[in-house]
Amino acid sequence: MIPAEFDYRVAGSVEEAIGLLSGNEDAKLIAGGHSLIPLMKTRLARPSMLIDVARVPGLTGVARDGGTLRIGAMTRWHDLERDPVLREHCPIVAEAAGQVGDPQVRHAGTIGGSVAHCDPASDIPAVLLALDAVIVAQGPGGTRRIAASECFEGFFQSALAHDEVLTAVEVPVLDGAGCAYVKFNQRAIDWAIVAVAAVVRHSGGTISEARIALTNMGTTPVRARAAEAAMAGASGDAIAAAAALADQGTDPPEDTFAGAEYRRNLARVLTLRAVERAMGA
Amino acid sequence: MATTEHRPNIGATPRRKEDPELITGEARYTEDLTPPRTAHVVMVRSPFAHANIRGIDTAAAKAHPGVSDVLTAADLEGAFAAPLVCAWPIVDDIKIPPVYPVEGTRARYAGQIVAVVVADSRAAAQDAAELVEVDYDPLPAVIDPEEAMADGAPQLFDDVPNNVTYHWRSKEHSPVPSAGDPDPIMASAPVVVKERFRLERLVPNAMEPRSILVEPNASQGEYVMTSATQIPHIVRTVLTLITGVPEAKLRVIAPAVGGGFGSKLQVYAEDAICLALARRLGRPVKWTADRTEEFVSVHHGRDQWQEIELAADADGKLRAVRVRIVAGMGAHHLLLTPGIPMLGAWLYGGCYTADAYSVEIIGVFTNNTPTDAYRGAGRPEATYAIERAMDALARKVGKDPAELRRMNMIPTDAFPNYTIMSGLSVDSGDYTGSLDKLLATLDYQGLRREQAARRASGAARQLGIGLSTWIEMCGLAPSRVAGALKLVCGLWEACTVKVMPTGTIQVMIGVTAHGQGHETTFSQMLADQLGVDYDDVQIIAGDTLTVPFGMDTYGSRSLAVGGIAMHNAGEKVIAKARGIAAHTLECAEEDLEFANGSFTVKGTDRSFGIKEAAFAAWTAHNLPDGMEPGLEATYVYDPPNFSWPGGAHACVTEVDTHTGAVKILRYVSVDDCGVIINPQIVEGQVHGGVAQGIAEALFEGAQYDEAGNLVTGTMTTYLVPSAAEMPSFEVLNNPNAPSPTNPLGVKGIGEAGTIASPPAVINSVVDALSHLGVTNVERPATPERVWRAIQEAGQ
């Protein structure tokens, strides 16, 4: 459990980090280190240089700008979980952040590191997908805004280029929409076997719009499009019937935690629970 | 006037002596020690579960900066006088193929050592290990012990047909007669249940991985080994056999050791390698396992297929128990490997009575890490089988499981010394008393009513109530019995009690703590016995040079065997001090009564303290004629019997029938562990033991792929639970059955929780779903398995 040899640099600015990255194909950014370091210890990752961006000024905290909340990429889970602005205007982010790993992980891991890492079992990507969030990245050519639906390209594969630094995540103020993140795992510290993020507009028990995204039901987080479509206009039993479509179009993994068939069941059950919770049940 | 005796310590909870250094980080673990010139060792391990080794190219690794040597089996020929030692050949015709610390020709499990890298730093050794080129010729592998014994399965050793290393039958091999032959009863009894269970492999995860440092004094041929071990004395003896280093020149120290659970009750290849390298290099040699390699190299536990049959009358009265076990040994035997399943062979009848009993065990080699003792060692396996089967019998005869248990229990008035169906004699027990207390604490009938209501409403979350009324044999063990069971050692224990001239007391004891709290418990006992302060007693252990030759710590033996050795040594000290007191007070010894640290002439206020006696014994100016100076005594205690704890556990679960998730609502235990010295330590042992049992039942299980690779070899995939997954434990005790076989009435509690809890948990899960037709959920009962059991029952 000793990583291969590497250099370590602390970046003072985003520009400095971009410069260091541009000059070294094997360099990697490090934020909280809670995804990268385990890979390095088992030598599955062997970066020749680590560029620490966790302390770059201006990359932490949550700020409201009209209908948008801007979350600094290097904000830690613990701070997201407690942030009063988030809890009021987009509580699903705080709720999901509070379910990541354990307190030690939440005091080190960052939202930007998680988005960049693109682990299909990570919690925040599905939440960002359900929120139609925007990922902000800065590279040698300037700043780029990436829709969440474009960001999670594949298994551990984000849309970021090697020399881009993720600087912020933008999520909407949820006026009146209910939301819930329901995560299923065996131990509190574990990644989700399956989890469901739901953002639901409804009134009088009838859904007008449901945005549902699934964690760990494929190589990337996915929207449950069939369930979403059936949810629109649904009430009562029709909601349960819609939830039963949640696994359509997914390709869940088989691993030591669970098989695909079981994951499909979880997606259906948890979707109903998430939607019901989002509706205040 | 008679003096009242104060025993302020026994039964109290003084501040634990071992905690300050653990909390402040001052405690020294092996990995904390790195003397000058230390050579760091990294093992090169086979990535294949089964492969011939065609050649090993070490050139690139040797050329790596900082590397002093890279050694293969060929290079180490002559370093080992004997193969790894198996000390428990449980039958005469057992097959124990010789396996050396470094394998040279054929790797038989992924993780087996094939080469050793020595370097000036750990990092350099690790880098170089990647450069060792081993040319493997992979062979088909077999992991499941039943598959391994089938015709046509891959063979691990040419001279072990069907991979069967032994076949133990109680009818043939038990040194004591068991109850009658179950075969005819099985054929004719009104009710027979037959259950089959899989006990998956468990990987022990002590918080501190194994770590070894060997410091040579080359010119004298002397070696000091510091090791994260439970068994410094046994390590020394066995390493002498393997390496030829004379036992008198080898000192083994167990410093602070961060847990073991049986995994450090072993003499591993790494131990022998480090000692051999220190001899070869003349430098200190150090190896510390990292967590990943610990997963494949520390010995594993359990791994059984169990078949248990119960024959009963129509009303559920038990008539006979018949058991067949196929036990996975892993790729070869280690110290106690073959004997572990047999340690359970005495307990498949639980705390019940029946007329007939038999057990057979087939030990099978498989292409994975060797198995050996893991907390409970054999006894959790047996308890699991009988307690699961009792629930099956209850369902079959339509009786409440608590009622069925009660009607079959050994009655309390059968004690002392009741011979159970396996033929061993149980010292004492009050099983019905424990069950009654458990049911009252639970409000059992209230729970059954709530369960019925939930069933009636078809709620998504169903309630389960699982019982486990358990018994175990601990305080290992009478040496004669160990011998009759073919264990190649005795299981006595030794202790020296030394009263210093100024009155403080040193206790040198052969049992070695690694988290149990011996210093606290033993200090409490001796303080009360000698009438001195708790802080006056110093417990010294874990160093073969400074303590009397002992047999170390495992099998819940430290108190029931080591503690009695100390007590008896204490009695010898008191007897000697009495002689000095009588001499000084000029009275007869019989005229003295001893209480609260002082000898008083009966009916007078003339007295002489034990501390004064110690000073007098030291100056030796005025001792009785012929008395040796000094106030110390040694006692070597060989127990006349095991000690037999027992009790009743209940687990109340809520099972989410939509997801299969199991939530433990309550866990209640009523244990008889004999006289309790320190309630907090007992409670801690129960908490940890039950948590470990819940882990077996719901979370932990080693999974392998087709090629024989452990795919749950990390803390992410092998689910060791944490406090967050545990309920709040309700720990009660039953004080009504102190052991009559030792002067303190103590039994043992180290393994009880792990023995009792797995069947309580699984019985609870099955109970929650039995109305849906579920009769079994394999362990660990992961949400997916529970969900599948519901789906399959519904079909």
Ligand SMILES: Cc1cc2nc3c(=O)[nH]c(=O)nc-3n(C[C@H](O)[C@H](O)[C@H](O)COP(=O)(O)OP(=O)(O)OC[C@H]3O[C@@H](n4cnc5c(N)ncnc54)[C@H](O)[C@@H]3O)c2cc1C
């Ligand atoms: C025991 C444990 C349990 C966990 N449980 C969960 C869980 O339940 N749910 C969950 O979602 N996660 C879980 N995690 C992962 C944890 O949340 C990680 O911290 C997180 O996924 C990555 O964030 P980080 O800041 O640690 O990133 P790092 O590990 O530092 O980096 C991860 C990747 O992101 C890149 N990166 C970092 N910062 C930037 C940036 N600004 N721009 C571009 N690329 C960047 C790095 O180069 C690296 O490739 C767990 C981790 C552990 C160790």
